[in-house]
Amino acid sequence: MEIKMTTKNDFIQVGVAEVDITPDYPIRLSGYGSRRTESDGIIQRIWAKALAIGSDTDGPVVLVTVENCGLPDELTEEVSHRVREKTGVSRANFVTCFTHTHSAPCLTNAAAFLFSSDIPSHQQQTIDRYTDQLKNWMEAVALEALANREPSKLTWSIGELGFAKNRRTEGGPVDHSLPCLQVRGLGGHLRAVWASYACHCTTLAGTDNHICGDWAGYAQEAIQNTLPGVTALITIGCGADANPESRMMPMPDGQEEVFNTRLAYAQAHGEALSEEVQRLLVSDTTPLPSVPTGAFERVTLPFDTLPTREEWEARVAEGGSRTYHARKHLETLQRGEPIQTELSYPVQTWIFGEELAVVFLASEVVVDYSLRLKRELDVERLWVGAYANAFPCYIPSERVLAEGGYEGGGAMLYFGPPTPFAPGVEQLVIDTVHKLLPDGFLAESQ
Ligand SMILES: [Zn+2]
Structure with missing residues (x-):
């Protein structure tokens, strides 16, 4: 694979942008099937943000992050297509990630069976309207980030954060790593941070019906409040079987007291993430002198016998x-x-020279995938992300598929696929990741 070399002095062109995507009208919220009415109001505004890396000569890559439960495959494809038509950014160089907050608007064709009932047409019209607006906002924020590129330096490092807990098995596997990329301008000032954590964005529960970014939203807010002028982008790792620890804690009596307690936890988890980012900002980091090269491939994942x-x-x-x-x-x-009978599953990678491989897995991926990739690949140069590009269903490992339960196949009732996956899903996904990565990223022992 060709490695793009940098412009002189290790400065590369980086653009950052953000846009408010909070609807100014009530709308059905996604994430919890128990909600039946449109939203009651706004606790926290939600955002789409973009990071564009590389000059036009380099062939830039663009990351768009969205505070939403899940982006349908066709929505990402459409926005990517629009951006490609206007700027030439290829599909492999364009990625979307969503925070999986369970307190953001429903989108057309996302988890269509979530409510186990048809959505009334007047509510569906509002969802369609918001979905169209969101596509426009995502396109605009990507174009804005490309337009405001300026010389910057990128570095990255990996922190650690403990609030994610395995929600299937007490003490079960989790990934507590917090990979974090820093963007600094010509004078060394911080322009943006992008951090990823593997946990469900479900501190708030289905009993509440307000718009909110949950812990990921509060993490972005805390970082930006601490560092005025900096844009914070949060994405989610392989946290499909992880919940915030506060979901397992005892709650007080009374609906309002429960809500206030959950909200305080969401803010505290966000503050904890922000504090770990602050620590990384003054710790050793690895420079990333190369503009990343994107790769994208779809793998067919068969469902079980119909x-x-x-x-x-x-x-x-x-x-x-x-x-x-x-x-x-x-x-x-x-x-x-x-x-x-099968799912077309997008797998994407961004390779920053020999320094870092970022893997973007689509949808809700259980932790076994990141733990396995970190064994098979060089853990020091690997960033495993999920909740990217598409939101078809949970992606269980072979272990979780065999165990069954919600993430193993039960949740298909709410996403829409007819059956759980056929055995073999894990190997198909892992093989595709390996195919997209240069051999230089294999672990020493491989
Ligand atoms: Zn989920």
Whole structure:
């Protein structure tokens, strides 16, 4: 693979931008199936942010972060297409990440079965309206970051943060690493930080119905309050089976008291992340003198054997949690349309010379993936991200698939795919990551 060398003096062109994406109207919020009404108001405003790295000669890369539960594949493709038409930034060089806050607007075609009932058409129109606005905002913020590029230096390091806990098994595996990239301008002043942490953005619960960025939003706010003029971008690692520890703590009596307690925890988790970033800012970091090279590939992940029409009918007849999901698939058959048998899963990497490989896995990826990649690849030069590009369903490891439960396949009822994945999903994803990375990133022992 060709490695792009830097412009002189190790300065590279970097642009940063942000745009407020808070709707000024009530809208159904995604994340929790129990909510049935449009939002009650705004606790914290939500943002889309962009980082553009590289001059036009280098071939720039663009990261767009969005405070939302999940971005549909086709939405990322459309925004990428628009940005490519206007600037030439390739699909491999364009990535979207979402914070997975469970207190942000529903998007058209994201987790379509979440509520186990059809969304009323007047509410769906509002969701469609917001989805269109969001696409425009994402395009605009990407273009703005490209437009305001100026000479900068990039460095990175890995911190550690402890509030993520395995939510399937007490004491189960987690990834507490906090990779953090720093962008400094010509005079050495900090312009932006991008940090990633592997945990669900679910400090607030479904009993509340306000717009809020949850811990990731409060982390961005805390960093920016501490460092005025700096843009903070938070993305999420392989935290599909991790919750904030506060979700497992006892709560006081009374709905308002519970809400206030959860909100205080969300702010405290955000403050903790900000404090770890502050520590990294004054610690040793590794320079990144190369503009990253993007790579993008889709891998086909097969679902398990489809139920027969009779089995779908039996599930509808039985009532209960499987009924809505079965009815929607039966309706697909009745329209003479095929049921989805496989998923087209995007895998993306950004390679910063020989210094750093960033992996962007799509959707809700369990921690086993990052722990495995950190064994197979050089952990000192690896950043494993998830919740990128698309939001089709949970991506279980072979262990979690075999164990079953919510992340293993149960959540398909709310995302929409017909069945859990067929065995082999983990190897297909891992092989694709290896294919996109130069051999120089393999662990010494490989
Ligand atoms: Zn989730």
